[in-house]
Amino acid sequence: DAKTTQPNSMESNEEEPVHLPCNHSTISGTDYIHWYRQLPSQGPEYVIHGLTSNVNNRMASLAIAEDRKSSTLILHRATLRDAAVYYCILRDGQGAQKLVFGQGTRLTINP
């Protein structure tokens, strides 16, 4: 399983943008980049995913490097409810439902 590397923790202020980096130098051509987050006392929650192009949804944006060896999850205006552990995951594009979680980045939002 391809690995991802994320900082253990990050801190930001409320209403400011947050950029969460992820390195995945061994990504294969069929791997999709997925982001999930886990709020305290809850199961993980899907955030966004992409393959090659940058992606936007109501929760966040995903910026993918041209060589696909890294990506950045962007929260445009962080709120206190965004405090969570964020996981960057490479997922087989052939239909597998298995997710390989790393340690993730614990994001703290200061009021």
Added chain:
Amino acid sequence: KAGVTQTPRYLIKTRGQQVTLSCSPISGHRSVSWYQQTPGQGLQFLFEYFSETQRNKGNFPGRFSGRQFSNSRSEMNVSTLELGDSALYLCASSKGPTGTGGTGELFFGEGSRLTVL
């Protein structure tokens, strides 16, 4: 639309006992996967079921088993419990293998917290 339901939410067992955890997926979802979360190892994949067939299995001993019923509900069983089995067990459901793309979003339940004494 109801989410993924896991029961029981909390349970306490003693070493050597066995436990069965249940997961009801979102209506219409046919794929169910199970994960174990511990402070030391993080989130680890246990197994995945689709249409009552196990499609993938993680690196766990044979004491961990599961099954899926015709209505897509799933159960996992852990026999001969050990202290190290204390964990949050999470179930996730999705519509199922999506063929090309494989990008179906997984929806997680809130988990069953098992404590082994």
